[in-house]
Amino acid sequence: MGEETAPESVQELIEDSHVRVTRTEGFSPFRGVIHVVISRARVPVAKHRKRLINHSGRLGNMALLRPEEHLELLNTVEALGGWRLPDAMDPGPGPDESAWKVEVRREGREHSFSFTRAGAGSDTRYRELVDAVVDLVKEHTGDVPFRNVFHEPEDRGYVDIDSRPPARVLIDGRAIGHRTPLYTYELASGKHTVRLIAKDEGYDRTYDFKVEPGKTTVLHLDLR
Numbered sequence: 001m002g003e004e005t006a007p008e009s010v011q012e013l014i015e016d017s018h019v020r021v022t023r024t025e026g027f028s029p030f031r032g033v034i035h036v037v038i039s040r041a042r043v044p045v046a047k048h049r050k051r052l053i054n055h056s057g058r059l060g061n062m063a064l065l066r067p068e069e070h071l072e073l074l075n076t077v078e079a080l081g082g083w084r085l086p087d088a089m090d091p092g093p094g095p096d097e098s099a100w101k102v103e104v105r106r107e108g109r110e111h112s113f114s115f116t117r118a119g120a121g122s123d124t125r126y127r128e129l130v131d132a133v134v135d136l137v138k139e140h141t142g143d144v145p146f147r148n149v150f151h152e153p154e155d156r157g158y159v160d161i162d163s164r165p166p167a168r169v170l171i172d173g174r175a176i177g178h179r180t181p182l183y184t185y186e187l188a189s190g191k192h193t194v195r196l197i198a199k200d201e202g203y204d205r206t207y208d209f210k211v212e213p214g215k216t217t218v219l220h221l222d223l224r
Contacts, residue, residue, distance in 0.1 A: 010067040011042035017070070017106040019077055021133045024114070025099035035137040037065065037073055044070035048141040061141035061183045069136065074106055076132050080125045083111045088126060090118035100130055142181060157189045157211035163221045167196035167203065189213040198223055 018038035032051040037044065044067055049060040077083075082104050089099065103112040120126040161169060163180040170176065171187070171194050178185070180196065188211070195206045203223040211217050 010071050011039075014039040014044060014067055014070045014074065015042055016040070017074060018104070019073060019082070019133050020103040021130050022101045022103075023098050024101050025116075035134045037070055037133060037136060039067075039070055042067070046137040046140045048137050048143070059184060061181075063140035063181075065136075065140060073132060073136055077104055077129055078106075080129045080132075082129055083109055085111075085113050085115075085125060085129075087113050088115035088119035088121070088123070090116040100126075102129060142178060142183070155189060155213065156186055157213055158184045158186055158216040159192075159194075159209065159211060160184065160216055160218045161194060161196075161221065162219070163196050163198075163223055165198045165201050165203070165223065167198040167223060170195040170197070184216065187211050194219070196221065196223055 016039065018036060020034065020036045020038075022035075023033040032049075034047070034049040034051075036047040036049075038047065039045070044065040045062060046065050047060065047062045082102070083106075085102075099114060099116045101112065101114045104110070115126045117127065159171075159182070161180050161182045166180050168175070169178050169180060169182055171185075172192055173195070176185070191208065191210050193206055193208050195204070197204050201223075205221070205223050207219070207221060209217055209219055
């Protein structure tokens, strides 16, 4: 009998693969919103990037994934026909209609396509594929808050907040609609308070911090 071939590891199955979703059109303060799941050197990473209009800068978060999460996403893309879907662009999309470009790579195979909701029509695979990528990326990176780069740096600063356990964030008594980890959140320079609520774990903590003009204050907080 011949020798049996050992099954490939999850890391081998995701090696040099990626799924990239870019919103290229639509009413937005950004000229491009990117969600990527990529594996390099067998380390899967989720990236969320936003490109600013009329500005060379960009905003973004990044987080590590478990290899199994990347493999599950690749299998979902495969099941939805991600390596066969054609372009599905509406010939005359309105200025407020989003257009998406999807790029996929796995085991040497590459494919890309663009679509709008109107162009895709009743074929739900396009939107399901985008939602799968966006949901996985945001689960790990969170959303990327808007940063108004056109304010004078003397007036504004930023805060990064990471906590154990993850928690809902209120700044200066106002719920901001985000959970930790939170990155590059823009605030007026000066003194502020942050309240972190981890309801399931029973933690509710308040901390004072200060934002310096043009700088980022980094808070690593243990609520336990």
